[in-house]
Amino acid sequence: MKTLRYCIPLVFLVLLFGLLWRSLAPHDEVEIPSTMVGKVMPAFYLSDLRSDSRIIHSQELLGTPILFNVWATWCITCMAEHAFLMKIKQQNQIRIIGLNYRDDQTAAQQWLKTHGDPYQTVLFDPTGKTAIDFGIYGTPETFIIDQKGIVRYRYAGMLTQEVWQTEIVPIFAALNKV
Amino acid sequence: MKLKQLAWIFLIIPMVCLAVQPLYSFHSIEQQQRFTTLIGELRCVVCQSQSLAESNAPLAHDIKQQIYLMVQDDKSEKMIKQYMVDRYGDAILYNPPMQLNTTILWGLPFVLIFTVLIALPVWVGKQKKMVREK
Numbered sequence: 001m002k003t004l005r006y007c008i009p010l011v012f013l014v015l016l017f018g019l020l021w022r023s024l025a026p027h028d029e030v031e032i033p034s035t036m037v038g039k040v041m042p043a044f045y046l047s048d049l050r051s052d053s054r055i056i057h058s059q060e061l062l063g064t065p066i067l068f069n070v071w072a073t074w075c076i077t078c079m080a081e082h083a084f085l086m087k088i089k090q091q092n093q094i095r096i097i098g099l100n101y102r103d104d105q106t107a108a109q110q111w112l113k114t115h116g117d118p119y120q121t122v123l124f125d126p127t128g129k130t131a132i133d134f135g136i137y138g139t140p141e142t143f144i145i146d147q148k149g150i151v152r153y154r155y156a157g158m159l160t161q162e163v164w165q166t167e168i169v170p171i172f173a174a175l176n177k178v
Numbered sequence: 179m180k181l182k183q184l185a186w187i188f189l190i191i192p193m194v195c196l197a198v199q200p201l202y203s204f205h206s207i208e209q210q211q212r213f214t215t216l217i218g219e220l221r222c223v224v225c226q227s228q229s230l231a232e233s234n235a236p237l238a239h240d241i242k243q244q245i246y247l248m249v250q251d252d253k254s255e256k257m258i259k260q261y262m263v264d265r266y267g268d269a270i271l272y273n274p275p276m277q278l279n280t281t282i283l284w285g286l287p288f289v290l291i292f293t294v295l296i297a298l299p300v301w302v303g304k305q306k307k308m309v310r311e312k
Contacts, residue, residue: 032223035267102236128240135265137223137237 034154035135036143041068041151042133049100049108049122056123058149061097065152065175067168068143069119069159070099070131073111075139081158085118088164094172098122101131101139144168146175202246213249216258217242221270229272 036042041058048054069085071078088094098119100108105124112122125131134143137156144153153171155163204210214231220241222233230238230245241262248258262270274280 030226030269032267032269035263035265102240127243128237129244132240132244132265135267137266 031156032135032137034143034151034156036151037154039151041143041145041149042130044123044130044133046099046123046125046130049098049105049112049124052105056121061121061145062149063147064095065144065146065172067094067096068099068145069096070101070134070136070139070141072101072103072139073107074103075101077158078140079115081140082115082118084159084161084164086116089118095120099130099134100124101136102126102128144171144175204250209249209252212255213246216245216249216255219272220245220259220262221272223266223270226269 043058045055045057048056067088071081085096089096096119098121100122103124103126105126108122108124112119123130134141140158142155142159143151146152152175153167155167159168202210202213204213217231218229220230222228222230222235222238222241224235224237225233228238230242245258245262248261253261259271268275274283276284
């Protein structure tokens with residue numbers, strides 16, 4: 001009984017060391033859960049990346065579910081993700097809307113010309129104001145927005161085939177059934 | 179010569195560095211204080227161990243700009259914090275709010291203190307008794 005009591009501080013010590021050891025190891029920043037999921041997407045007026053004269057209101061994008069992808073030319077991961085988005089575009093089943101974030105308009109237009117353009121529409125958000133409304137904290141980030149404008153899903157990071165199959169396809173399947 | 183170089187390093191360069199800091203001008207000292215408090219209490223969501231005030235990340239600049247506009251618009255501290263929580267969740271607050279899911283965080287220290295306060299006299303009493311019995 002007595003030895004057992006002496007063990008209690010030891011257990012605490014081991015726990016403390018475990019905790020300290022864990023924080024020593026390099027770790028990714030904690031992913032911040034999106035507050036947007038389940039809510040109506042923020043309303044915005046943004047210009048079309050491809051032509052300045054066209055102003056797009058968020059309501060115009062609705063009708064069928066969309067894949068809403070935030071990207072920039074300075075974002076290396078977006079470049080890596082780009083090929084995958086092109087593949088999705090070729091399947092031609094899902095509308096992809098781009099939000100060009102904190103970018104240079106000419107550079108972004110050129111980027112799409114050079115590498116291919118997976119987007120049905122690209123919104124131009126040079127100040128990042130709309131990105132803040134969406135709670136974006138990194139690029140790329142991808143949302144699924146349903147036909148009524150309600151955000152159903154958010155993925156922070158690069159889309160891959162695996163994420164697509166396990167996370168995104170089921171959501172679109174459910175949305176299209178409705 | 180050496181003195182002049184030292185003067186450059188310690189006097190002139192810091193002045194230049196100060197001069198290029200982004201300037202936020204306000205209508206009143208109260209607004210400026212509100213701004214300073216807010217950027218100190220909100221987290222940079224990209225570089226999570228820094229506040230907005232400390233961070234140089236592009237997103238931190240955007241959010242600071244947004245806060246600046248809202249302060250100029252005379253929005254209260256509470257309103258601006260709520261605006262940010264609506265978008266980034268409680269994670270953006272350095273000072274966690276007292277609510278249901280933070281009960282353990284706020285409550286545990288008090289529970290521990292009370293446990294010690296209650297257990298300590300009992301334990302001391304026991305020890306005293308043991309010594310006396312010996």
